[in-house]
Amino acid sequence: MPDDGFTLHGIALSGPTYKVALLLSLAGQRFQYRHVNLRAGAHKSPEHLRLNRFGQVPALEHKGLALCQSGAILEYLAETLGTYGGEDAAARQRIREWLFWDADRFAPGVYRSRAYRRGFAQAEAAVIESYRQVAEAGFAVLDENLAGRDWLVGKSPTIADIACYGVAFFIEEAGFNAVQWSNVDAWMKRIAALPGAKAPADLLPMQDATIG
């Protein structure tokens, strides 16, 4: 596979890191991977803050650029690689809408629910319940919008699907079951069957690696 000089900084357990790795893999792009040791506070180090001023993962280096925020990185890659970016301007606008909806109303609910359930974070019961409700409402919106269609925007998979899949992937770890959202369930299977689709553990090892 071509090596176009991508270096992804992140962690194996990070859903946003997975989104970026998944798109690179689906696009057939080899990338270097750098494990960021969050427990050791590496995401707040001066070196990492130069790559990601928000002190979060992931960060993607490409041709001298340092990119952050998974939604913004997906858009950059779709444009740069000319793939998964939608058929036309109207589709690109719909994709943006999904990316912002995901950041606002879907990812926080699922990722926080997962973090509480797996013990990565602690909170009082009322807080846990409030994020559970956000996640549940998010899955319901996704399910409604996937009724009668294969993909969120247009007739082929786009970064809107990849962004939301990088959240929905953790449905069981977050304490939900896809059975109640059958459109989501079928859509997840379609994405998992795409050439190049891999699980986080196969894309994001616990140590530095070259992947692809």
Add this chain to the structure above:
Amino acid sequence: MPDDGFTLHGIALSGPTYKVALLLSLAGQRFQYRHVNLRAGAHKSPEHLRLNRFGQVPALEHKGLALCQSGAILEYLAETLGTYGGEDAAARQRIREWLFWDADRFAPGVYRSRAYRRGFAQAEAAVIESYRQVAEAGFAVLDENLAGRDWLVGKSPTIADIACYGVAFFIEEAGFNAVQWSNVDAWMKRIAALPGAKAPADLLPMQDATIG
């Protein structure tokens, strides 16, 4: 002012609606305003769902398009009007990063804190406190990033500033005081001084109107 056929659907109390109205005003664009009666459930009506499939405000109609998600609308307007969109491709990528950061880490904390404080929503104390912490962390990130600079991206105001200002504007209603974040305080004054900048009450009446 030119009437380029914009119709904004929203409510006076909505921060995301304010973001869109503020950009239109800063850009010198006249727009029609349609009040969406949330208490009467108008945002879940078939008519509104045709404009915004997420059943939220705002929605913007323009030349036959129906646009939603305030961040996505700001990007559409910056491109369509050729203003507030950043100087070059690198600036546009930085702007996207801020828009996603806002959606994920800033707006939810401030808007929810405001809603609890003003009585638009109720929650248990632990939930209120968790959103207060999100808001406080968000203001701190904004303040750090505004140290030594007038605008979030480049040397002139962009939709990154407008998006974050449409949140920060409600700082006092959300229970915070800008005094502790002096860079945010100075930046808010710079935005308020831009030609065309207006407060929500001057842009978003409680009834339908033509504005501009």
